[in-house]
Amino acid sequence: MTTTHPEATIEAVEDVPMIVITREFDATPEQLFRAHTDPELFKLWVGPDSLTTEIDHWDARTGGSWRFLNKRGDEEYAFRGCFHEVSPERIVQTFTWEGMPEGVSLETLTFEDLGNGRTRLRAQSLCDSFEGRDAWLRSGMEVGVNEGYAKLDDMLARGDV
Numbered sequence: 001m002t003t004t005h006p007e008a009t010i011e012a013v014e015d016v017p018m019i020v021i022t023r024e025f026d027a028t029p030e031q032l033f034r035a036h037t038d039p040e041l042f043k044l045w046v047g048p049d050s051l052t053t054e055i056d057h058w059d060a061r062t063g064g065s066w067r068f069l070n071k072r073g074d075e076e077y078a079f080r081g082c083f084h085e086v087s088p089e090r091i092v093q094t095f096t097w098e099g100m101p102e103g104v105s106l107e108t109l110t111f112e113d114l115g116n117g118r119t120r121l122r123a124q125s126l127c128d129s130f131e132g133r134d135a136w137l138r139s140g141m142e143v144g145v146n147e148g149y150a151k152l153d154d155m156l157a158r159g160d161v
Contacts, residue, residue: 005150010142017133021123023149027156029111029119033088035152035161036060036109043068044160045151048144051077062086066093081107095125103132 008023025032035041039058046053047070056067060083067080081094084106091109105125112120127133155161 005146005153008142008145008149010137010145012133012137017127017130019125019127019133019136021125021145022120024114024118024120025149025153025156026117027119027161028117029088029113031156031161032111032119032121033091035155036091037086039066041155041161045155046144046148048147049151051144056080059083060086060091100132100135102128103135104128105132105136 006024008021011020011022012018013020027035035045037060039055039060042058043053043055046068051070051072054069054071056069056078058064058066058068060066062083062085064083064086065081066083067078070077070079078098080096080098083091083093085092089111091107093107093109095105095107096103105127107126108124110122112122114120125133125136127136152161
């Protein structure tokens with residue numbers, strides 16, 4: 001049996017170098033917050049199916065930092081950032097792919113309680129330039145976003161979060 005998962009909406013803001021990702025989940029805000037802040041959960045769902053994730057360090061608190069690696073065979077992609085605010089309502093963090101260390105984005109994730117055990121996740125990524133934003137959009141990021149969120153859906157359905 002194949003389960004279909006909803007696609008995330010990924011939009012470029014016209015007049016600001018920003019990407020906005022919106023997706024609803026059958027989960028409470030607390031469950032989504034935990035999935036984004038617990039490194040043992042995060043590494044199980046983030047990114048495309050073809051990659052595994054290894055946490056280098058993870059300090060999910062206001063003022064903390066993080067770094068993880070995505071791996072596929074001999075390929076390795078490292079990402080890092082700092083948590084500027086970590087609260088049950090929102091997470092504000094920087095995000096940098098180490099392959100392009102000059103490209104830093106500021107991400108704000110919010111968890112909107114829709115009632116009846118449903119939550120809308122909204123992720124805003126403010127990039128440092130329109131060129132940087134457009135490069136992210138051309139990178140195939142939608143595959144990683146949608147495959148990652150599908151894995152998170154499955155974890156939520158099994159009660160793993």
